[in-house]
Amino acid sequence: xxxxxxxxxxxxxxxxxxxxxxxxxxxxxxxxxxxxxxxxxxxxxxxxxxxxxxxxxxxxxxxxxxxxxxxxxxxxxxxxxxxxxxxxxxxxxxxxxxxxxxxxxxxxxxxxxxxxxxxxxxxxxxxxxxxxxxxxxxxxxxxxxxxxxxxxxxxxxxxxxxxxxxxxxxxxxxxxxxxxxxxxxxxxxxxxxxxxxxxxxxxxxxxxxxxxxxxxxxxxxxxxxxxxxxxxxxxxxxxxxxxxxxxxxxxxxxxxxxxxxxxxxxxxxxxxxxxxxxxxxxxxxxxxxxxxxxxxxxxxxxxxxxxxxxxxxxxxxxxxxxxxxxxxxxxxxxxxxxxxxxxxxxxxxxxxxxxxxxxxxxxxxxxxxxxxxxxxxxxxxxxxxxxxxxxxxxxxxxxxxxxxxxxxxxxxxxxxxxxxxxxxxxxxxxxxxxxxxxxxxxx
Amino acid sequence: xxxxxxxxxxxxxxxxxxxxxxxxxxxxxxxxxxxxxxxxxxxxxxxxxxxxxxxxxxxxxxxxxxxxxxxxxxxxxxxxxxxxxxxxxxxxxxxxxxxxxxxxxxxxxxxxxxxxxxxxxxxxxxxxxxxxxxxxxxxxxxxxxxxxxxxxxxxxxxxxxxxxxxxxxxxxxxxxxxxxxxxxxxxxxxxxxxxxxxxxxxxxxxxxxxxxxxxxxxxxxxxxxxxxxxxxxxxxxxxxxxxxxxxxxxxxxxxxxxxxxxxxxxxxxxxxxxxxxxxxxxxxxxxxxxxxxxxxxxxxxxxxxxxxxxxxxxxxxxxxxxxxxxxxxxxxxxxxxxxxxxxxxxxxxxxxxxxxxxxxxxxxxxxxxxxxxxxxxxxxxxxxxxx
Numbered sequence: 001x002x003x004x005x006x007x008x009x010x011x012x013x014x015x016x017x018x019x020x021x022x023x024x025x026x027x028x029x030x031x032x033x034x035x036x037x038x039x040x041x042x043x044x045x046x047x048x049x050x051x052x053x054x055x056x057x058x059x060x061x062x063x064x065x066x067x068x069x070x071x072x073x074x075x076x077x078x079x080x081x082x083x084x085x086x087x088x089x090x091x092x093x094x095x096x097x098x099x100x101x102x103x104x105x106x107x108x109x110x111x112x113x114x115x116x117x118x119x120x121x122x123x124x125x126x127x128x129x130x131x132x133x134x135x136x137x138x139x140x141x142x143x144x145x146x147x148x149x150x151x152x153x154x155x156x157x158x159x160x161x162x163x164x165x166x167x168x169x170x171x172x173x174x175x176x177x178x179x180x181x182x183x184x185x186x187x188x189x190x191x192x193x194x195x196x197x198x199x200x201x202x203x204x205x206x207x208x209x210x211x212x213x214x215x216x217x218x219x220x221x222x223x224x225x226x227x228x229x230x231x232x233x234x235x236x237x238x239x240x241x242x243x244x245x246x247x248x249x250x251x252x253x254x255x256x257x258x259x260x261x262x263x264x265x266x267x268x269x270x271x272x273x274x275x276x277x278x279x280x281x282x283x284x285x286x287x288x289x290x291x292x293x294x295x296x297x298x299x300x301x302x303x304x305x306x307x308x309x310x311x312x313x314x315x316x317x318x319x320x321x322x323x324x325x326x327x328x329x330x331x332x333x334x335x336x337x338x339x340x341x342x343x344x345x346x347x348x349x350x351x352x353x354x355x356x357x358x359x360x361x362x363x364x365x366x367x368x369x370x371x372x373x374x375x376x377x378x379x380x381x382x383x384x385x386x387x388x389x390x391x392x393x394x395x396x397x398x399x400x401x402x403x404x405x406x407x408x409x410x411x412x413x414x415x416x417x418x419x420x421x422x423x424x425x426x427x428x429x430x431x432x433x434x435x436x437x438x439x440x441x442x443x
Numbered sequence: 444x445x446x447x448x449x450x451x452x453x454x455x456x457x458x459x460x461x462x463x464x465x466x467x468x469x470x471x472x473x474x475x476x477x478x479x480x481x482x483x484x485x486x487x488x489x490x491x492x493x494x495x496x497x498x499x500x501x502x503x504x505x506x507x508x509x510x511x512x513x514x515x516x517x518x519x520x521x522x523x524x525x526x527x528x529x530x531x532x533x534x535x536x537x538x539x540x541x542x543x544x545x546x547x548x549x550x551x552x553x554x555x556x557x558x559x560x561x562x563x564x565x566x567x568x569x570x571x572x573x574x575x576x577x578x579x580x581x582x583x584x585x586x587x588x589x590x591x592x593x594x595x596x597x598x599x600x601x602x603x604x605x606x607x608x609x610x611x612x613x614x615x616x617x618x619x620x621x622x623x624x625x626x627x628x629x630x631x632x633x634x635x636x637x638x639x640x641x642x643x644x645x646x647x648x649x650x651x652x653x654x655x656x657x658x659x660x661x662x663x664x665x666x667x668x669x670x671x672x673x674x675x676x677x678x679x680x681x682x683x684x685x686x687x688x689x690x691x692x693x694x695x696x697x698x699x700x701x702x703x704x705x706x707x708x709x710x711x712x713x714x715x716x717x718x719x720x721x722x723x724x725x726x727x728x729x730x731x732x733x734x735x736x737x738x739x740x741x742x743x744x745x746x747x748x749x750x751x752x753x754x755x756x757x758x759x760x761x762x763x764x765x766x767x768x769x770x771x772x773x774x775x776x777x778x779x780x781x782x783x784x785x786x787x788x789x790x791x792x793x794x795x796x797x798x799x800x801x802x803x804x805x806x807x808x809x810x811x812x813x814x815x816x817x818x819x820x821x822x823x824x825x826x827x828x829x830x
Contacts, residue, residue: 072722079715083708112609115540115600118507121646153505155683168697169505222504254504255679287607303541315474315708322470322712326719329463333726390697397697 013429017422024418029410051350055358060365062338069330073363074370076323077419081374081412083319085404086382087312088411091305093403098301098391101237102293105270106182109263109280109290116300117151117261122288124258129285130265135276137266139181145266147176150247152254153396154222156211170207171242171396172222174250174260182266186239191216191231196246202231204240206399210388214243225253238297238391241399264293300391320419327423331363335431342431343439352432359428360421367420371413378412379404446747450755453731461759464723468763469770471716472799476771477778478705479795485701494687495661496525497556498668500654503681507532509650510680515550517674518656523667525659528553531640531652534601535611535633537587544583546597546633547652548640554578556655559626566591566617574639576616582630584618591615597633602644611643656684713806721810724756728814735818736826749819756811757804764803768796 027035043049063070109130114120122130131146139145154172177196180186194200201220208214219226227245234240251257267276277290291299335342342355383404391398455461500518502508509531518527528550535546551571554562562570562578570576579589589595598609613635621629641647658667668684675682685693695701728735735748743751772791791799 068725069722072719075718076715079711083711086707111603115534115536115543119534119601153507155503155505167693172505254508315478318470318474318477319712319715322467322474322719323715325463325466325470326715329460329467329719329723332459332463387700388697390694 013425017425020421021418024414024421048351048353052354052357052361055345055350055354056361058341059338059358059362063362066334066337069333070366073323073327073330073366073420073423074373076326077367077370077416078374078377080316080319080323080419081371081416082378083374084312084316084415085375085378085408085412086402087315088309088408089378089382089402089404090387091308091312092405092408093387093400094308094389094398095298095301095305096403097398097400098238098297099294101235101239102295102297104273104292104294105267106293107265107267107273107276107290108293108296109265109288110261112287112289114289117149118153120261122148122260122263126286126288127258127260127263129283130263130280130288133265133276133283134279135268135272137268139178143178145178145181146263147179147182147265148247148260148263149176149179150174150251150254150256150259151261152250152256154243156220156222156243157213159210159212168211169390169396170211172250173239173242173244174247175244176247178266179244179264182264183235183239185237186233186235188231189234191229194230194244194246197249198246199225199227199249200230201227201243201245202233203229203243205232205234206240206386206388207243207397208232209386210241210397210399222253238398238400241388241391241397304389304391316415320415324419324423327363327367327419328426331359331424331427332430334362335359335427339431339434339439343434343436346432346436347440355432356425356428359431360424363424363427364417364420367416367423368413370420371416374416375404375409375412379409446751446754450751450758453727453751454755454759456731457727460723460726464720464759465763465766467719468716468760469767471712472764472767472803473771473774474712474767475709475799475802476768476791476795477775478709479798480771480775480791482701482705483792483795485695494691495664496657497687498656498658498664498671498684499687499690500656500671500682500684501652503672503683506653508680509647509652510654510675510682512649512651514651514654514675514680514682518654518671521667521670521674523658523660523663523670525657526552526555527657528556528655529637529651529653530655531637531647531650532601533597533633533635533640534599535597536600537595537597540598540600543600544597544633545628545631546635548635548637550637553634553655556657557626557629559621559623560629561620561622562617569616570634570636573614573616574636575612575614576636577613578617578619578634579615580619580621580628580630580632583632584615589615591617599644602640602646604643605645655687713802717806717809720756720760720806721813724752724759724810724814727755728752728818732821732826733829735821736823739821739823740827745819745821748821749815752815752818753808753811756814757807760803760807760810761800764799768799 043053108117109122110117110120111122111126127148131144131148136144136146150173152172152174153169155167156170158166158168180193188202189205191202194202203214213220214229214232216229216231218229220229221227233244247260251259265276267273269275273290273292280286280288280290345355346352382402385402386399387402388397388399390396500510500514502510512529515527515529518524530550530553531548533546533548535544536542537544554560554567566578570578584590587595593615594612595615596610596612599611600609603609604611613633619629619632619634621627637651641649654671656667656671658664664686668686671684672682738748739745768791775790
């Protein structure tokens with residue numbers, strides 16, 4: 001009879017935990033703050049709460065004696081949070097780098113149904129017609145701000161490669177004269193811009209970091225021709241991983257004739273994209289698709305950042321299970337070693353609840369400490385750490401920096417507290433349910 | 444060995460603690476098994492005996508640049524070349540432009556270069572005789588529910604048809620099946636006729652994406668590669684020829700430094716594990732102080748006590764580790780299946796097991812060292828007196 005009752009109790013507890021975790025994961029920060037405040041008020045102003053506070057005080061003051069085993073909880077959870085935050089920061093950094101590349105007031109026009117710039121080809125007629133479409137901003141000289149661009153892959157020797165054959169792929173963009181006006185955040189940080197018609201290149205900061213021989217003044221070989229690197233630009237986005245040249249010269253080297261891959265335009269009215277799009281699709285001479293660059297680049301990052309996110313959460317979950325059992329182990333041991341003390345408390349009139357609350361608070365404090373340490377480590381080591389990959393929808397290495405955002409740190413702390421919650425609950429309940437007489441006789 | 448029951452009894456003296464610790468060890472090695480499988484699948488790509496015989500020739504400019512198809516007969520004349528095939532990237536997508544399918548337009552003898560890929564003779568025959576025929580990988584066919592005989596549309600994200608539309612129509616005439624793990628991604632691809640492709644679009648005009656050459660003698664591969672590149676040296680379509688292995692390795696390296704990522708995660712996991720099981724062992728030995736003293740009293744030497752504690756910790760880690768790796772080998776096929784064939788994981792290989800076992804023993808020894816030394820140095824009189 002009591003066995004089945006025990007089982008039912010355990011099962012009920014288990015369901016409760018699942019429900020709590022589900023609510024917890026979706027809880028917005030202000031709600032968490034509200035819960036914390038309510039809890040503090042309860043502790044300060046009710047009889048039970050004050051009891052809980054004093055039991056917690058005893059537990060925390062004896063932590064020193066259990067330093068080794070408490071460290072297991074802290075470091076275990078720090079490991080989980082560190083790895084989780086680092087992996088999520090990788091996905092976040094990747095997505096952010098691409099997202100920053102686009103803006104809502106510029107649009108990219110490509111051949112219809114092309115998934116990315118590399119796959120698109122616009123013939124000469126389209127390239128001439130598109131910039132004349134209504135809705136494109138004009139500069140001081142009255143010219144439409146539109147840049148027909150061509151995107152190809154170029155092989156360049158990798159920095160630190162073992163042999164000259166150790167080559168990587170970089171995205172080479174041939175741009176029109178208005179490319180610079182289109183991207184005001186792009187700054188030349190060394191040297192100068194290329195001269196139209198010359199075999200000159202400006203290289204992105206990220207590309208320079210990745211590939212050898214991209215210093216201003218150096219000559220590099222692209223295909224069968226020598227090019228001179230004349231400048232370096234920084235833009236803090238995906239363009240930084242590219243190498244730029246004059247569109248006609250690039251098209252010539254890569255035998256693309258007068259065709260281009262895309263036309264990027266600045267919209268006269270930031271909200272005028274819909275109108276611009278419908279003007280384009282109404283033009284019988286054109287078979288093209290337009291997207292705001294914000295949309296286009298966000299979509300490019302979708303697949304990869306989702307994969308990174310799933311990997312991060314899977315690895316985090318498995319590690320969390322490991323750390324959870326470590327925490328359970330430690331807290332069961334702590335409860336066992338304090339069994340007599342807890343039983344005494346209950347014998348002199350403390351009820352079960354304050355005991356449960358005290359042990360859970362202790363575990364969650366340790367977990368919080370672990371979460372903060374893990375998050376801090378991830379931030380110290382990985383924030384701004386640069387990595388590169390072959391990006392989806394591009395043909396070159398994309399360099400991006402890990403971005404440990406406050407939101408990610410918050411996620412990490414939430415995970416830590418969740419592990420602490422579950423890790424503390426079961427030992428706490430055992431402590432509160434142990435018959436006082438048995439516990440007093442123990443040891 | 445004869446003390447095994449003693450060690451076993453000591454290990455399960457406190458069932459809850461041992462089981463909780465075991466679960467942590469199991470999860471750590473489960474993670475190890477899965478991550479090592481990912482690392483292996485990256486390392487393995489392109490590494491096979493058949494792959495060593497193949498050379499890939501692409502444009503020196505970049506991988507998206509095409510080469511003239513006339514090069515084919517010139518390459519075939521290079522001494523040491525057995526046969527030449529060629530292929531083009533088609534960039535196909537099924538139903539939705541984002542639903543991309545690995546699809547290639549290939550020469551008729553393309554499959555001869557890949558003996559590790561199996562297509563039934565009937566399927567090969569049907570492919571030869573059907574202009575619009577395609578061979579599809581088995582897993583891909585499963586994913587989209589395609590059957591032999593189906594007529595399917597594929598959109599090319601790069602090459603429109605002459606009328607400007609992008610919907611190419613194909614007839615499925617057979618399936619492809621990889622015979623080796625290293626060729627597993629052939630289960631996911633679509634092969635079509637290069638001729639049909641070239642005639643169908645205005646954007647290709649007789650160009651070829653890359654050549655696949657088989658050599659007679661693997662040891663001659665480097666010489667043949669140089670000879671092939673020499674054909675088009677100083678032309679406007681210079682080539683670069685690499686063994687398939689080198690080409691794939693370079694590609695994977697550009698994708699991501701998987702080794703580094705896996706290494707750092709496992710570092711964090713094992714460090715945590717070390718601490719956790721170390722704590723368990725410390726507790727276990729501390730609790731048993733008087734028992735150990737009794738063992739010594741009845742004649743066990745200090746070194747045998749040391750060995751017994753070490754054996755206990757190694758056994759603990761081994762037990763958890765083997766269960767974890769076992770779980771991983773059960774889970775990985777499920778994960779690979781669940782991903783709809785997007786992930787090709789080789790499972791837990793013999794190499795992973797050896798590495799895993801090595802790590803288990805090492806962690807076991809490290810974890811047991813401190814408590815074991817403490818047990819060895821135990822002074823019988825003090826321990827029995829509870830001092």
